[in-house]
Amino acid sequence: MSLKASFGDLETAIRKKRFEPVYFFYGQEEFLVEELIGLLKANVFRAADEVDLNYTQLYGHDHTLGDVVSSASEYPMFSEQRLVVVRAFDHLRKERTKEKQQAQLALFASYLKNPLASTVLVLAAAKLDKATLAKEPYPLLKEVSYEFAQIKDPGSFVLDRAKRFGWHLTPDAVxxxxxxxxxxxxxxxTEVEKLALYAEGKAGEKTLTDKDVIQTVGLSREYNVFELEKAVASRDLRQASGMAMMILEQEGLKDGVFAIVNYFTMFFTRLWKLQMPSVRRMSQPDMAKELGMYGGQVYFLKEYMNYAERFSLGDIENALIALHEADLKLKGIDASDDEKLLVLTLIRKILSPNG
Structure with missing residues (x-):
């Protein structure tokens, strides 16, 4: 039922101010619908003072189809156009009698055939199944329907979003x-935006790697390497082991082990550098640069300095050796068939090097 125009096509047309009189946006990816509504709001009006008088937002639960037509039929005030957005269009309040429902449906059909040129009408709904789309009033919207289903190629979406923030991601990072x-x-x-902000000020090419992703995106998950880091820094073997198992459960065995090993290789490499007298004499900005911390990462410098007091140089070197051994197993050089055992052994070696 939906038209084939992509999000990018719609975005380009809106930026060029080629507006359709009626849009029906629906589907699982409500975020994309919200982006398009925001884009319309930014482009329909020439000045901010036009918005207050000419932007109307209705909610389906509170309004009928007749209310929608009535609002869309109003003329703009001190502006060339009006923008009417109907959210939860799939939950419009119905009139009590079938006669009134049919009358409003006929009114709506009439409006769609001859929409007011000065109004941009946006109807937004959640995911709808085929049975629902076969019922009135949806068949009337066939020519103005755009479905935003779950994105089929998240990798391409990530690359496009990163490009908007001025960054490129390596294949492994994606x-x-x-x-x-x-x-x-x-x-x-959200995570691409966070990644871009986190890496702000990073020297060299505007390229983000898998290591950058491990440092930033992992911080936002329920069971993540950041929380595991706290458990390791506290030398809490039981908590660290449990957290690691939850990460493997959440992210999958292969990806989870990869994330843990890479993150803690970076973590203990930084602690090792902080043991060097030459580094400890540096100013905090220079110290952060030496540790490879940029933008928002500098915020965590004090935590790293605190963590460095909890591990001796011997502890750190033992941890790096254990991480190197785990990395060899991951790469198949010294293969391991049991990822959970590999991670539990790694954490024990890090926290109980003589155990």
């Missing part, structure tokens, strides 16, 4: 980001 976050457009956009 793969890891998607494995951490999933395929939700809203979640992916």
């Amino acid at each position: 793969k890891m980001l998607v494995s951490f976050v999933g395929t939700s457009a809203r979640d992916l956009n």
Whole structure:
């Protein structure tokens, strides 16, 4: 039922101010619908003072189809156009009698055939099944329908979003980001934005790697390497082991082990550098640079300095050796068939090097 125009096509047309008189947006990816509504609001009006008088937002639970037609039929005030957005269009309040329902349906059909040129009408709904779409008033909207189903290629979506923030992600970074976050457009956009802010000020090419993803995106998950870091820094073997198992359960064995080993290799490498007298004499900005911390990462410098007091140089070197051994197993050089055992052994070696 939906038209084939992509999000990008719609976005381009709106930015060029080529507006349709009526849009029906629906589907699982409500985030994309919200983006388009925001884009319309930013482009329909020439000045901010036009918005207050000419932007109307209705909610389906509170209004009938007749209310929608009535609002869409109003003329703009001190502006060339009006924008009427109807949210939860799939939950419009119905009139009590079938006669009134049919009368409003006929009124709506008449409006769709001859919409007011000065009004941009946006009807927004959640995911709808085929049975629902076959019922009135949806067949009337066939020519103005745009479905936003779950994105089929999250990798391409991530690359496009990163480009908007001025960054490029390596293939491994894209793969890891998607494995951490999933395929939700809203979640992916949020994490890409966070990633871009986190890496602000990073020297060199504007390229983000899987290591950057591990450092940033992992911080937002329920069971994540950041929480595991706290348990390790507290030398709590039981909590660290349990947290690691939850990460493997949440992220999958392969991706979870990869994330843990890579993150803690970076973590203990930084602690090792902080043991060097030459580094400890540096100013905090120079120290952060030496540790490879940029933008928002600098916020965590004091935590790292605190963590460095909890581990001796020997502890850190033993941890790095254990991480190197785990990395060899991951790469198949010294293969291990049991990822859970590998991680539990790794954590025990890090926290109980003589145990």
